[in-house]
Amino acid sequence: MRFRVERDEFTEAVAWTARSLPSRTATAAQQQVLTGLLLDASGPGLVVAAFDYEVAAQAKLEATISEEGRALAPGKMLAEITKQLPAAPVEVWTEGNGLVIACGNARFTLRTMPVEEYPALPPLPPITGYIEGGAFGAAVSQVAVAAGRDDTLPVLTGVRLEIEGDVLTLAATDRYRLAVRTLKWRPESPDAAGVALIPARTLLDTARSLSGGSVEVAIALGTGPSGEALAGFAGNGRQTTTRLVDGQFPPYRKLLPDSCPLIAAVEKAPLLEAVKRVALVAPKTAPVKLAFTEDHLELEAGSNGGEAQASETLPSTYSGPDLAVAFNPAYLQDALNAIDSDQVEFGFASADDAEVAAKKPAILTGKGAGEGEAPDYRYLLMPIQLNG
Amino acid sequence: MRLVIARCSVDYVGRLNAHLPSAVRLLLVKADGSVSIHADGRAYKPLNWMSPPCVLTEGEGLWRITNKADESLLITIEEVMHDSTHELGVDPGLRKDGVEAHLQVLLADRPDAIREDLTLVRREYETGIGPVDLLCRSGDGASVAVEIKRRGEIDGVEQLTRYVARMVEDPGLPHPVHGILVAQSITPQARLLATDRGLATVTVNYDALRGLEPSIPTLF
Secondary structure, three states: OEEEEOHHHHHHHHHHHHOOOOOOOOOOHHHHHHHEEEEEEOOOOEEEEEEOOOEEEEEEEOOEEEEOEEEEEEHHHHHHHHHOOOOOOEEEEEEOOEEEEEEOOEEEEEEOEOHHHOOOOOOOOOOOEEEEHHHHHHHHHHHHOOOOOOOOOHHHHEEEEEEEOOEEEEEEEOOOEEEEEEEEOEEOOOOOEEEEEEEHHHHHHHHHHOOOOOOEEEEEEEEOOOOOEEEEEEEOOEEEEEEOOOOOOOOHHHHOOOOOOEEEEEEHHHHHHHHHHHHOOOOOOOOEEEEEEOOEEEEEEEOOOOOOEEEEEEEOEOOOOOEEEEEOHHHHHHHHHHOOOOEEEEEEOOOOOHHHHHHOOEEEEOOOOOOOOOOOEEEEEOOEOOOO | OEEEEEEEEEEEEOOOOEEEEEEEEEEEEOOOOOEEEEOOOOOOOOOEEEOOOEEEEEEOOEEEEEEOOOOEEEEEEEEEEEEEEOOOOOOOOOOOOOHHHHHHHHHHHOHHHOOOOOEEEEEEEEOOOOEEEEEEEOOOOOEEEEEEEEEEOHHHHHHHHHHHHHHHHOOOOOOOEEEEEEEEEEOHHHHHHHHHOOOEEEEOOHHHHHOOOOOOOOOO
């Protein structure tokens, strides 16, 4: 194998794929090969790949190949070397058991790993449709924030992606909150349909790396070579395939109310600042209390006789009974960060009974999209019961 | 895991030089890349070894193992009596009993399980002679030092007595200062001594604590 590539393109491709290398040091000998990065110059172009049996990342770049072939190089080492290469074209070739990297006057020889032992990478399933990278990245980060991080409930560590014609619906929940985002996309066929539960961290990483510039992302749902369900994302010469999370995502749609009898609207940025300030005095999981009165919202945290206490008052648009509701401040901040609007609306379940409204989940959305139209981003948040 | 039994001599070249004269020994090559040389004794302790990351190069009658610090282990092999490789898979690891530490974490989240009116001020409160497990506040504003043990014995009572004595001297803490010894079980002697010292004792059920429903309501 022998090829010549541009330094920056090579560095970027290697750094991007290296992020999918297995993080923990593989102990079993058969997994040793997975710590390697595959350089595939069987042409056209060069493919750099990493695979940990869950996620496969491949980056394609232009290369002048003078001798076709494949090689497996120690991944971390290769990534560190390419980061420090001088600004000059890079020439890479195999020499016996070694991989030589020459750039400018610098020359490295790495011991290669047995490339024939490297597992076959799952191919990208047939493409289901396309979406603009920036929009997809933003939507994924709005939803992934609500995904569970606890591996004891694996189903909740995924983001559910549902395709119904030209509408994509993303949903995630950790039981304390639920985030749902709908957006338009361009399906390959007008009656495209499908559901996939994608590991939230992988999806977030992938969507972020494809969100730069005006990249168009292809989404592909299908099955891999051994019949396992796969999701694939491709754009800008990069491609990620990931195994799906097994299991049934909770039937979340029935949790979302059709309409909210009671709505309070608050300016988002000042509220976010206030929550951050007030939450300083609340111990780890202690709530921040929001007391809505006619035209005012008072935030309160900490307790009488506790170490500290804080409160802050903000203007709000509200007309209903006096209502006190408490939320986990971190979850509330996540919602405010995710909502893409100047105003946030809290929708409560009852307009007459303040006690019911404070006990049932509240729905947080951006400024109303219009009558009878569901907002494209909804964040359902379970209140914490106030004592006494 | 590769096991080799061979008559060999070993030279170590690095920060210090060492030589093992020719004898029959066990050579272990593990999947992490490490190589160790064992005699028929000294339990788990090898005579010499090289930790990973290191590289093993096998030549004709000579193994050379080198690491990043440029130290090397040279094994001159005269005769191989046994050479086999076994796939052990991933080891589940050693499980230690972390009940006491876990109890502290659980009770820090649910101080009301010790006594209903308690709220947590902080974990591991430094008294100057060691940290008390939990510093809590009672409903009437008093400070409460909580020492958590798996089994409540005389030692635990003595320890808590010293902490409380220190904390009484601390003007920064709200007074009065009480002490509670919390354990899964408490010996009658410890109970008696605690009462004499004016300390309370509480037994908690670890399994029940672990299975406690989270106090945070969920959507479904």
